[in-house]
Amino acid sequence: MxxxxxxxxxxxxxxxxxxxxxxxxxxxxxxxxxxxxxxxxxxxxxxxxxxxxxxxxxxxxxxxxxxxxxxxxxxxxxxxxxxxxxxxxxxxxxxxxxxxxxxxxxxxxxxxxxxxxxxxxxxxxxxxxxxxxxxxxxxxxxxxxxxxxxxxxxxxxxxxxxxxxxxxxxxxxxxxxxxxxxxxxxxxxxxxGMSLRKWFDLIDASGILLFTVGLVTLLIGVLSAKSSAHVSFGHIIVGLLGLVLLATFVRHELKATSPFIPLRTFAKYPSMTWVNIEFILVNLLYYSLFFGLPSYLQMVRHVSEFHTGILMLSLGLCSLVASPIAGRWIDKSGPRPALLVSGILMTLGSVWIVTLNQTSSVISVCLALAAFGVSNGLNSVGMQAALFKSSPKEIIGVASGLFMTSRYLGTILSSLLIASVMGDKFSAEGFRLLGVILTVIALSLVFMIWRRRETGQLKDGEDVSTSNV
Structure with missing residues (x-):
């Protein structure tokens, strides 16, 4: 170079x-x-x-x-x-x-x-x-x-x-x-030489507008109800309007020539669809801890921003250390074992969150962070490998774009989950409830990864060009 x-x-x-x-x-x-x-x-x-x-x-x-x-x-x-x-x-x-x-x-x-x-x-x-x-x-x-x-x-x-x-x-x-x-x-x-209308068609401006307005409207309806501590008729109307707009978005994307999110690809390749669903859940789990734990430490445990940052560093370092190890492991054994271990670690980390209280030691917090950090390192490589295995080579560019969209959807859902559980004030009880919900999601993720292999939808070592996608 x-x-x-x-x-x-x-x-x-x-x-x-x-x-x-x-x-x-x-x-x-x-x-x-x-x-x-x-x-x-x-x-x-x-x-x-x-x-x-x-x-x-x-x-x-x-x-x-x-x-x-x-x-x-x-x-x-x-x-x-x-x-x-x-x-x-x-x-x-x-x-x-x-x-x-x-x-x-x-x-x-x-x-x-x-x-x-x-x-x-x-x-x-x-x-x-x-x-x-x-x-x-x-x-x-x-x-x-x-x-x-x-x-x-x-x-x-x-x-x-x-x-x-x-x-x-x-x-x-x-x-x-x-x-x-x-x-x-x-x-x-x-x-x-390109007209404004052609440019809008190229980027699917209508689809983007429906997706944005629908998602934001739904979030406003849900979060407003949670913030006010009761569900009013207005909250229901706003939430339903968001759902209607998102349903209209789905219908539009299925017909669009250059869709913002090519939903037809999901229907055509079910194995790839399951990988993206799992990736949504992976990011939902990871970012719920990533955004939830700092607020818990500062608002409930009264830890300073400086010491919170130091504790959160263990999450990132464990992820960075695990990634190259995961790469070598996945090269030999395929993505499934690493993803199963990742799901188990996220389950253990979520259970650990439930046990945290005001007197829990710093080591206890670091153990939960380490579990999620190592799992994130495994997922960063394993999910990408699973995507390549489940996606035909001729659509790998589209598949990668959908993969990134799944990541953002998981992150958005994590923020929605935290806000819905906590409401107006971050509390120890709310954080434990968050841990219970994350435990259920993590167990569901483990079951999904295991079941996909059992039903023969994705087998380690199988060439994607010959797989049934």
Whole structure:
């Protein structure tokens, strides 16, 4: 790998880490934001919802936009958007404006992620596997140390610092990317020849609108009922409206020529569908702990942001250590054993959550974090391997896109679960109830992974091209 390729790799890596870093740092800032803006837990949870909903929509849309306008332009534009959001978010006059800038930040970082890997694949042709593994380190490493960085920053400089810290990364990435990423091919004639309606059809603007409005409306109905401690007729109407819009979205996607989420693929390849369902549950379990435990430690156990960040570091480090071990194990035995062990670890970790109380030792907390951290490392490799086994080679690009959508859906559901269980105040009783629910979900996941093998839908070592998909 020549010097220019190394600098290109660094420039892209400094950009793509912004999305996982900002999605993870916020986990230790929730308690502080709730105190600053005088919100209940349901209200402050929109800081999580907004980021993941915006990311789920922006990444596939910006991926298509890069084919039309050029990857270099989208990457640099994403850095500019991220810079503006990171600069203005700490200056927000109220929580509503903070949500707006959080959405802008999600869009900007998604623009970077959606084209960053493609830039590396296209422009680094020598030792490409090494380059992609370095990119994975940027992504997974940022997610792993995000809570620790967030805890340190909030402890010394308050919550504003978790936005300001992005600025040095953005500036360095922009300066390096401007010099090292080759200019895009001439595409302006293609862009000029495409009408606005054709562009909307290409990105499935109608589907995106139905998905966004339907999901947000459903969340408002459910969370409003939980926040007010009773279900009114208005809450039911809003919730039903959200369900109707989502049902309309499903019908639209089945007919669309360029669907935002190609649902017909799920119907055609049931084995791949089950992998995505399991991936939703995996992320629901992991992120319920990821976002729930810091709030429990700070609001119930009165642990400082700094020490919360240190404790959460054990989660990320266990995940990073487990991933390469999982890779070697899965190469020899296939994904199923690793996924079963992961499900069992998540079950044990969830049971451990139920046993936590005010006098539980730090070691007890770390054991729960370690169980989820190791399971996340196994899942990060195992679920990807299971996807490749269950997806025909000719649709692997579509399958990867659906896989990322499943991840975001699981994350959104985790935030909804925490908000629904906790309501206006985070409590020890609510956290134990969360542990009980996660235990049930984890056991269901283990059963699903076991049953798929028993029914012959996915067998380790089987070539996907000959499997019954």
């Amino acid at each position: 020549n010097v220019r390729s190394r600098w290109l790799l660094i420039s892209v890596g400094l950009g793509v880490l912004l999305n996982p870093l900002n999605s993870s740092m916020i986990s230790v800032a929730i308690a502080r934001l709730q105190s600053v803006y005088h919100l209940d837990f349901t209200g402050v949870s929109w800081i999580i919802f907004s980021f993941y909903i915006a990311s789920a929509i922006a990444q596939p849309v910006m991926g298509k936009a890069s084919d039309l306008f050029g990857r270099r332009k989208i990457f640099l534009a994403g850095l500019v958007v991220s810079f503006v959001a990171s600069l203005l978010a700490p200056l927000s006059p109220n929580f509503e404006w903070l949500i707006v800038f959080r959405i802008v930040q999600a869009i900007g970082t998604s623009m970077i992620v959606s084209v960053g890997m493609a830039i590396v694949r296209i422009h680094i042709t020598e030792k490409q596997a090494t380059a992609l593994s370095v990119m994975s380190i940027f992504l997974s490493g940022a997610a792993a140390i995000g809570p620790f960085i967030g805890g340190v920053l909030i402890h010394w400089w308050d919550w504003h610092a978790i936005f300001f810290v992005n600025i040095p990364f953005v500036v360095m990435s922009y300066l390096l990317a401007w010099r090292t990423i080759p200019k895009d091919e001439f595409r302006i004639s293609v862009a000029r």
